[in-house]
Amino acid sequence: MSKPALLSLHQALRKSFHSLENNQRVWRSVLVECSPLMESLGNLAEQSRALCNVQISNTPLRDFPDLEERLRFKLLQATDTVLFKLNEKMSSLQSVRDSVSNQVSAVFQLYEQNSDSLDLLTVTERSATAPSVSDMLGWLQDAERHYRQQFLRRKSLLQTLRAEDLSLLEDAPKRWKSMESSSAEDRITDTLCKVSFFVESQ
Numbered sequence: 001m002s003k004p005a006l007l008s009l010h011q012a013l014r015k016s017f018h019s020l021e022n023n024q025r026v027w028r029s030v031l032v033e034c035s036p037l038m039e040s041l042g043n044l045a046e047q048s049r050a051l052c053n054v055q056i057s058n059t060p061l062r063d064f065p066d067l068e069e070r071l072r073f074k075l076l077q078a079t080d081t082v083l084f085k086l087n088e089k090m091s092s093l094q095s096v097r098d099s100v101s102n103q104v105s106a107v108f109q110l111y112e113q114n115s116d117s118l119d120l121l122t123v124t125e126r127s128a129t130a131p132s133v134s135d136m137l138g139w140l141q142d143a144e145r146h147y148r149q150q151f152l153r154r155k156s157l158l159q160t161l162r163a164e165d166l167s168l169l170e171d172a173p174k175r176w177k178s179m180e181s182s183s184a185e186d187r188i189t190d191t192l193c194k195v196s197f198f199v200e201s202q
Helices: 005-054 065-119 120-124 135-159 168-178 182-194 196-200
Strands: none
Touching: 005 065, 005 135, 005 168, 005 182, 005 196, 065 135, 120 135, 135 168, 168 182, 182 196
16 A cells, blocks of 8 residues: 555545535525526516416507517516526536536546555545545545536526526426435535545644
């Protein structure tokens, strides 16, 4: 067993978990910011649907020329604005996904480069303050998979949304919410607790 190889791998793991903790914080805060935007989309779709269902010419509002056209334009404009803001939020989520992926891939690359000098016992050995290298690599892989899949699902949903497709817009908040994976997020939080002593020890 090569002690320098293990030390450099431990350093890379510490760096990865520290980065994962920061990225989890960013991911959660971006999703919190997305919730009211998704609700706005649903509300705007409902307003557009109501406008389609009402005959303005049969109401006292008929005296206002082009009212229906102007209202429709305003609603489309507002919907486009919300969709644009959501796409900006997706860029932040993509940054988190990329950051986690890059960190995990760097650790695995380092592990593979040193695998000849790391025997099975070294890789699977746990201590009071440190989980085993194999456990930590597995946890990082799980976190990377979670953020990659979550990002792709959310991005796919947003790519299907169009300002003029009211059914999809009305359904969007519910579909967005159904993508929440609190169990996977809890597992990442649990992992960060398990490695906290290890990350803080130098």
